[in-house]
Structures are given as structure tokens and as C-alpha cells.
Amino acid sequence: MDPLSRRSFLSKTVTTAAVASAASIMPRVAGAAGPNDTLQVGVIGVGGKGRDHVKQLSQLPGVRVAALCDVDPARIANGQSMLDDAGVKAKHYQDMRELLDDPEIDAVSIATPNHWHALATIWACQRGKDVYVEKPVTHNLWEGKQIIDAARKHNRVVQVGTQNRSDTGFRAAIDYIREGALGEIQWMHGLWFKDRGSIGHVTGPQPIPAGLDYNLWTGPAPLEPLMRQNLHYDWHWDWDTGNADMGNLGAHQLDDCAHALDIASSPKRFLCLGGRFAREDDGQTPNMQAVCFEFDDAPPFLVEVRGLTESAGSRKLPNVRGVTAGNVIQCENGYFAGGRGGGAVYDNSGKLLKRFPGDGGAGHYANWVEAVRSRNNEGLRAELAVGVRSANLCHLANLAFRSGQPASVEEVKSRVGQRGDALETIDAIAAHLKANNVDLDRNRLTCSEWMEYDPQAMQLSGADATSNAIANALVKPGYREPFVVPEQV
Known part of the structure; x- marks a missing residue:
């Protein structure tokens, strides 16, 4: 399914990244708003998630959404309409660089497409702005160090939008488990099942929405014609x-696993499987994907995302122990099932032991604002380095998948082996695909070998030479001038 096939990799030269100079980007010499000042925030990216930023930030005392930025003027207008009722007239920008140069803006929230997250955050740090940025905080592995270096060098407070870390119920459940109430954790399974319909198929370039600056939208990515029906989302x-x-x-579930299992190291090894099934459309990425991670100092975990209903023609979603979006934490004497919004713990027979009602992470933005005022990163629940570690898990999963090869269900099971509920999950995925009329003999799963990652060298290994080369070529892809993540931040 992947456009970067083994054959195309061997016949094409991998584009090397350009080296950028940051000499033209001068940090803003200014401090954040003081404890008693109104924090002036600019929202960059005013789509669905960006409008949530506008809503949540506007409700915080001592915070004013003072600027809106989006390459699509229609989205700026939608964001402004949310502020009109409160009598707030924000400044409007189409180019984020102009907003970042505004000396009246203290901090920014970033809800752009993923490929902009790192560069926008680095630019903001260089201009003296504190940052709230959506997950995943990076688009590739290489960007992680660059973005951390920028935040540290310019003394910025950066929170990542993995708001489950602020959910009162999930946090309480983790504390309960860590206190030993259920014995030792054996394994964890994160999942998010959502019906993802076809995105359609086009036969030629599509028109760009009126007024939208497509050059700015594309930014660091290759500037190519739009070859899908919908630009947004x-x-x-x-x-x-x-x-x-x-x-x-899946980024939320990977972060939930890292949080619950207190993971602060790179995985010992990992394997990823999946594919794009039951959709003849222009999507490049898998709509069924599962990754297994093993660590030297933590229990193993599996995270899966599925984009199909329970069966063809059904509107119902599958579940794992009643969960369609959340986590199962299996311990010696019971398990937790739930996630954002809380959950409950049960004994191994399924008897309810205790409920943990949550709030969906409602305090995540306020947690960031408090840290911005105090200049204390230690209070952040999703500080940048934490967000980078979790983003790296996303990237490792995808690199393993993109370097994988077709395999039968039995081959996949043999490769994975018995760990946690991995074999049960593979059987469930196969049954799910069969119920959606997918013939896995004709349309096989893609599965990687068990791979390893050296975070210092930023190199993957463990598979055959070609698979390793495919994965490593994607650790640091090329950038398009002038939208280049800089070597020196």
C-alpha cells in the first residue's frame, strides 16, 4: 500500500535535507506576561482543533486570544466569530511569521498540520514566545532534538497537547495501580477505533480553496498539486x-502507555503491522495498524488503530473489553479499562472494583498558562521532552510499517510471538478484516521484522538491509526552502 515501495526505493535517490541558517531569525527580547498581566495568545491554525484552542483559551482568566493565523481566510473568519460574542477583536494573519514578529503576543498555540509543528514551534521559541503545540510535536525523528534544543536555548515553556495526562480519572487510576492495588503490571494495550470512510479518488489535480495560500499551507513539504478531494484534514x-x-x-494511546508505564527510555525492540484495506481511495497511510513495543525497564505494550466498522454495512465499532478508544492495563490481580474521561478497574473475573471518573483533561491549557506565568517547566504535565519521546514512538511505528513486507496472518503471528495479548489482537484484526470482506490471502498484511533504534545515532536496525535503509532514509526527510527546520536553532 505504501508509495515508497522496496522497488521504488532501490530505483530512486533519497532526497537529502537542506541545511538552514538561523542567522536571519532574531529572538524577541521580551519576557512572558507577569503573574498579574493578561496573557496575549496567538492561535496558529484555526481548523477543528484550532477552534477548540480558541474556545478553551478564551475561557481562562487572565488570557486573551489576541491573534488568529491561518492560511485559509475562511478559517480565520470562523475563529473570529467565536470571539465576537465576547467582544474580542483579534488580529488576523495569514503568515505565521508575521504573527510571531508581533511584539504584543506573549505566547502561541499551534494546531497546524503535523508537518508544520516543529518548525512553527522553533520559530516561536526563537522569537521569545511560549508554546502550546498539538501532538505529535514532530513530523519525524530528527526534529525531536531540534525542537528541544530551541526551547532550552531560548528558555521557553512548551506544552504538548496530549491532554490525557491532565485527565483527573486517568491520573487517579495510574496512581492506584502504581500503589500496587492490582499487583504488578503485566502488559498494556492502547487502542482507538473510529470509522474512517473513503477519502475518494481523483484523476487529476484539484482546485485549491479560494483565498488559501497553498505555498504557505505546504510549507516544509514538497510543493505538489493537490491530488485528493479535500485539502483539509x-x-x-x-x-x-x-x-x-x-x-x-494513536498518538494519545502511545502517550498513555508511556505515561502509565513511566517510560523514559527508548524501546529495546518494536514491530509494526497493518495496511490500507476496504478503501479504494487516495489515502497513502494504513487504516489498520498495530505496533508492539518491548523495553528493558518496563512492561511491553501494544497500540492499535482501526478505521473500519465492526463489519461491512455496520455502524458499530469493535471493542476490547468494552473499550473503543482508550486503554487496557493488565495487572496480576485485575485490570483497568478506560482512558480519557476516566474508567474503572476490575478483577480478573470482570468484577467491578472501583470507578475513576475523569474530566477529559480539561485542565491541560490552564496547566500550561500556570507554567508560563511561573516560568517553571517542572509543573507541566506534558512538557516538551515528554512529548518528543511519545512522538518518537509514533515515528518508530510508522518507520517499521513503511519498511515492512507482505506477510500471511500465520507468518505475522509467528514473528510476533506470545507477549501480552498480541496474538489475540492479531486474530481479532484478521477477523475484523474478514467481516469487512477483505481477503487476506490476496491482500496481505504488511509486517516489519523486529527492529531496534539507536537514539544517539538516530539509526534503525534489526531487519534486512533494504528494510533498514528504507526506514533510515525517512528519519530526516528533505525540507523545502525557506521552510527548513534549522540545524542551528
Whole structure:
């Protein structure tokens, strides 16, 4: 399914990244708003998630959404309409660089497509702005160090939008498990199942929405004709701009696993499987994907995302122990099932032991604002380095998948082996695909070998030479001038 096939990789030269100079970008010499000042925030990207930023930030005391930026004027207008009732007239920008140069803006929230997250955050840090940025905080592995270096060098407070870390119920459940109430954790399974319909198929370039600056929208990515029906949102399913659902909805579950298991190291090894099934459309990324991670100092976990209903023609979604979006944490003497919004713990027979009602992470923005005022990163629940580690898990999963090869269900099961509920999950995925009229003998799963990652060298290994080369070529892709993530931040 992947456009970067083994054959095309061997016949094409991988584009090397350009080296950028940051000499023309001068940091703003200004401090953040003081404890008693109104924090002037600019929202960059005013689509669906960006409008949530506008709503949530506007409700916080001492915070004013003072600027809106989007390459699409229609989206700026939608964002402004949310502020009109409060009598707030924000400044409007189409180019984020102009907003970032505004000395009246103290901080920014970033809800752009994924391929812009790192560069926008680095630019903001260089101009003295604190940042709230959506997940995944990076679009590839290489950007992680660059974005952390920028935040540290310019002394910025950066929070990542993995708001489950602020959910009161999930946090309480993690504390309960860590106190030993259920014994040792054995494994964890994160999942998000959502019906993802076809994005359609086009036979030629499509028109760009009126007034939208397509050059700015494309930014660091290759400037190519629009070859799908919808520019907005469906960028998730294009590798140049998105990270598949594993880096979209799955990013929350990967972060939940890292949070619950207190993971602060790179995985010992990992394997990813999946494919794009039951959809003849222009999407490049898998709509069924599962990744297994193993660590030296933590229990194993599996995260899966599925984009099909329970069966062809059904509107119902599958579930794991009653969960369609969340986590199962299996312990010696019971398990937790739930996620954002809380959940409950059960004994191993399924008897309810305790409920943990949550709030969906409602305090995540306020947590950031408090840290901005105090200049104390230690209070952040999703500080940048934490967000980078979780984003790296997304990228490792996708790199393993993109370097994988077709395999039968039995081959996949043999490769994965018995760990946690992995074999049960593979059987469930196969049954799910069969119920959606997918013939896995003709349309096989793509599965990687078990791979390893050296975070210092930023190199993947463990598979055959070609698979390793495919994965490593994607660690640091090329950038388009002048939208280049700089070597020196």
C-alpha cells in the first residue's frame, strides 16, 4: 500500500535535507506576561482543533486570544466569530511569521498540520514566545532534538497537547495501580477505533480553496498539486504532511502507555503491522495498524488503530473489553479499562472494583498558562521532552510499517510471538478484516521484522538491509526552502 515501495526505493535517490541558517531569525527580547498581566495568545491554525484552542483559551482568566493565523481566510473568519460574542477583536494573519514578529503576543498555540509543528514551534521559541503545540510535536525523528534544543536555548515553556495526562480519572487510576492495588503490571494495550470512510479518488489535480495560500499551507513539504478531494484534514493520510492515524489518534494511546508505564527510555525492540484495506481511495497511510513495543525497564505494550466498522454495512465499532478508544492495563490481580474521561478497574473475573471518573483533561491549557506565568517547566504535565519521546514512538511505528513486507496472518503471528495479548489482537484484526470482506490471502498484511533504534545515532536496525535503509532514509526527510527546520536553532 505504501508509495515508497522496496522497488521504488532501490530505483530512486533519497532526497537529502537542506541545511538552514538561523542567522536571519532574531529572538524577541521580551519576557512572558507577569503573574498579574493578561496573557496575549496567538492561535496558529484555526481548523477543528484550532477552534477548540480558541474556545478553551478564551475561557481562562487572565488570557486573551489576541491573534488568529491561518492560511485559509475562511478559517480565520470562523475563529473570529467565536470571539465576537465576547467582544474580542483579534488580529488576523495569514503568515505565521508575521504573527510571531508581533511584539504584543506573549505566547502561541499551534494546531497546524503535523508537518508544520516543529518548525512553527522553533520559530516561536526563537522569537521569545511560549508554546502550546498539538501532538505529535514532530513530523519525524530528527526534529525531536531540534525542537528541544530551541526551547532550552531560548528558555521557553512548551506544552504538548496530549491532554490525557491532565485527565483527573486517568491520573487517579495510574496512581492506584502504581500503589500496587492490582499487583504488578503485566502488559498494556492502547487502542482507538473510529470509522474512517473513503477519502475518494481523483484523476487529476484539484482546485485549491479560494483565498488559501497553498505555498504557505505546504510549507516544509514538497510543493505538489493537490491530488485528493479535500485539502483539509485528509492531509493526515499523506506521508508528506501527516503521520497516519498512529500519529493522530494513536498518538494519545502511545502517550498513555508511556505515561502509565513511566517510560523514559527508548524501546529495546518494536514491530509494526497493518495496511490500507476496504478503501479504494487516495489515502497513502494504513487504516489498520498495530505496533508492539518491548523495553528493558518496563512492561511491553501494544497500540492499535482501526478505521473500519465492526463489519461491512455496520455502524458499530469493535471493542476490547468494552473499550473503543482508550486503554487496557493488565495487572496480576485485575485490570483497568478506560482512558480519557476516566474508567474503572476490575478483577480478573470482570468484577467491578472501583470507578475513576475523569474530566477529559480539561485542565491541560490552564496547566500550561500556570507554567508560563511561573516560568517553571517542572509543573507541566506534558512538557516538551515528554512529548518528543511519545512522538518518537509514533515515528518508530510508522518507520517499521513503511519498511515492512507482505506477510500471511500465520507468518505475522509467528514473528510476533506470545507477549501480552498480541496474538489475540492479531486474530481479532484478521477477523475484523474478514467481516469487512477483505481477503487476506490476496491482500496481505504488511509486517516489519523486529527492529531496534539507536537514539544517539538516530539509526534503525534489526531487519534486512533494504528494510533498514528504507526506514533510515525517512528519519530526516528533505525540507523545502525557506521552510527548513534549522540545524542551528
